[in-house]
Amino acid sequence: MKKPFLKISLLAIASFLCFSLYANHHEKTYKFETIAEGLSFPWGIAFLSNDEILVTEKTGQLRIIKDGKLLEDPITGVPDSLFKGQGGLEGIVLHPNFVNNKYLYLSFSETDADNKRMNTLRVVRGKLEGQSLTNVETIFRASPSRKTANHYGAKMVFLKDGTLLITSGDGFSYREDAQKLDNHFGKVIRVNDDGSIPADNPFVSTPGAKPEIWSYGHRNLQGIVINSDGSVVYEHEHGPRGGDELNIVEKGKNYGWPAITYGIDYSGALISPFKEKEGMEQPIKYWVPSIAPSGMTFYNGDLFPAWKGNLFISALVPGDVRRVSIDGNKAVDEETLFTTLGRIRNVVSAPDGSLVLATDSPKGKLIRVVPNN
Numbered sequence: 589m590k591k592p593f594l595k596i597s598l599l600a601i602a603s604f605l606c607f608s609l610y611a612n613h614h615e616k617t618y619k620f621e622t623i624a625e626g627l628s629f630p631w632g633i634a635f636l637s638n639d640e641i642l643v644t645e646k647t648g649q650l651r652i653i654k655d656g657k658l659l660e661d662p663i664t665g666v667p668d669s670l671f672k673g674q675g676g677l678e679g680i681v682l683h684p685n686f687v688n689n690k691y692l693y694l695s696f697s698e699t700d701a702d703n704k705r706m707n708t709l710r711v712v713r714g715k716l717e718g719q720s721l722t723n724v725e726t727i728f729r730a731s732p733s734r735k736t737a738n739h740y741g742a743k744m745v746f747l748k749d750g751t752l753l754i755t756s757g758d759g760f761s762y763r764e765d766a767q768k769l770d771n772h773f774g775k776v777i778r779v780n781d782d783g784s785i786p787a788d789n790p791f792v793s794t795p796g797a798k799p800e801i802w803s804y805g806h807r808n809l810q811g812i813v814i815n816s817d818g819s820v821v822y823e824h825e826h827g828p829r830g831g832d833e834l835n836i837v838e839k840g841k842n843y844g845w846p847a848i849t850y851g852i853d854y855s856g857a858l859i860s861p862f863k864e865k866e867g868m869e870q871p872i873k874y875w876v877p878s879i880a881p882s883g884m885t886f887y888n889g890d891l892f893p894a895w896k897g898n899l900f901i902s903a904l905v906p907g908d909v910r911r912v913s914i915d916g917n918k919a920v921d922e923e924t925l926f927t928t929l930g931r932i933r934n935v936v937s938a939p940d941g942s943l944v945l946a947t948d949s950p951k952g953k954l955i956r957v958v959p960n961n
Contacts, residue, residue, distance in 0.1 A: 618892070620929075623944065623954040624658040627651065630946040630954060631933055632680035634692065638939040643946070643954065644694065646676035652719065653954065665714065665721035669696035670707050673737030681744040681752075683713070683781060690715040691781070693727070695742040695754065706733035709740045709772075711754055713781070727752075727783030728800065730772040734759040739808040739826075743883075748818030751778050751786050753802060753837075755809035755823065763846045766805050769797035774845060776809065776823065776837055778802035790840030805843040805868065811884030811901060812837070820917075824884055824901060827851035828859060830876035834901070835869065836917055844868035850876055873912065873919035880904035882948070883934030889941025891959055900925075902932040904948060909935050929955065 629646035636642060641653040648669045649662035669677040675697030683691035693713045700706035708731070714724035741755030758766045758774035766774025769791055777800045778789055791797035811824040821837040831851025835843055848862045850871075864870060875881075883902040887895050899912040899919075907930045913921040926932065931948035938944050943957040 617960060618957050619960040620926075621956045621958060623656060623956050624653045625951065625953040626658060627946075627952040627954065628950055629676070629933070629948065630952040631676070631678045632694075633934055633936045633944060633946060633954070634680045634682050635936075635939055636682075641944075641954070642680060642692070644677045644680050646678065647671050648677045648696075650677065650680070650694070650721070659719075661719065663716070663719050663721055665724060666694065667696070667710075667712055667724060668698065670699050670737065672697070672707075675707065675737045675740055678740065678742035679711075679744050681746065684746050684750060690717065692716055692721075693744055693752065695740075695744060697737065697740050697742075700733040703733065706735060707737060708733040709742060709756055711744070711783075713783075725783075727781075728754055728777060728779055730756050730777075731798070732771060734762060734773075736760045736762075741806075741809040743810055743812045745812045745814055745821070746781075747778075747814065747821070751780055753778055753812055753821065755806070755812050755825075757808040758806065758845065760808075763807070766807065766845050767842070767847060769794060769801060769804065772798055772800070774804060774806040775801050776803040776806065776812070802839060803837050803841050803843060805845050805847070807833075807845045810882050813884050813886045813899070815886050815914075816888040816897070822884065822886065822899060824881040826880060827874070827876075827878055829854050829856070830878055832875040832878045832881050833871035834873040834881075834899075834912065834919060835871050838869075842868050843871075850874045851878070872917060873922070878905060879908075879910065881910075882932065883936070883946070885935050885937045885943070887937055887943070889937055891941035892943075900935045900937075900943060902935040902945065904931045904933070907931045909943075909945065926957065 632644040634642045643651045650666045652659045677696045679695035695711045711728040714721040738760035739757035741757035743755045754777040756772045762773045785799045792799045808826040823837045824834045828851040831849045901910045908927045909925045911923040933948035934946040945955045947953045
């Protein structure tokens with residue numbers, strides 16, 4: 589009668605030892621270094637150099653961290669944004685030729701000038717001159733405006749052809765519009781660096797369609813990156829209750845929301861009985877329950893050779909980063925990392941090959957992940 593109990597006890601001890609060895613292995617693999625703290629909901633991150641970093645604060649400020657110090661004064665000339673709900677000053681990306689032209693791009697929510705009860709997503713570019721943003725001009729404004737302060741998307745990435753992709757969320761209450769081409773809800777947008785429309789956008793010649801649309805049928809897209817040679821665009825988006833997705837985004841494709849989904853409504857009600865339909869793309873990975881994916885980077889650094897070519901996805905719930913191994917067009921493996929930092933808003937690759945994380949808090953931090961040599 590004692591033998592089964594002994595076997596169970598030995599198995600439990602063995603499992604604990606394996607877990608301890610696994611945890612200790614990862615503790616030895618990397619360590620955390622705090623770059624800056626006291627940031628008000630840090631959201632977007634861009635590197636001027638390894639030691640000079642631009643950070644957007646959702647509350648409306650663009651900050652500079654230089655040589656490990658958060659400069660007291662924010663950058664001037666940044667347009668006003670609407671800090672409400674999920675809105676605020678959010679995405680940032682540098683022009684591919686930033687070294688010469690000094691252009692950077694910001695995405696944010698703003699109040700509609702003609703109707704103060706409405707708001708929308710806006711993207712501007714401006715020149716960074718010292719600690720001022722000058723020559724600010726609008727290159728995209730989502731249409732129509734919405735009443736809700738949710739689901740803006742607001743992430744950006746430049747393609748290797750010099751055009752800019754912008755994620756535009758479904759506005760939460762406008763999900764059916766994600767399947768229509770006459771609006772910007774639930775879309776990936778593609779524009780030239782000056783905001784003009786590329787002639788080869790897929791719906792330029794479609795009557796009634798918004799010509800900026802690159803792909804559609806999305807929900808709340810908060811991660812978009814390209815691989816090392818620029819040939820693949822990866823995008824992730826929040827599902828409702830379950831059904832977060834990782835997609836490969838391609839020209840003119842329909843990604844299904846809300847006609848197909850792996851999630852259900854927050855109330856528990858069914859959104860759609862379908863998980864797949866002809867003519868609609870499947871994610872290369874999805875999460876049930878939700879992890880609330882909030883940022884992403886394609887790692888191509890040298891500090892962590894074993895991680896090269898992997899995607900890193902920051903998650904707000906419960907608060908960690910997911911390392912996803914990619915083989916061709918498939919997500920083949922997932923590992924949960926950095927579980928002790930709380931809600932993580934963003935993860936980016938630094939020029940030196942480290943990873944930099946932003947914690948989601950009114951007293952947020954930027955944390956660098958480096959090898960524990």
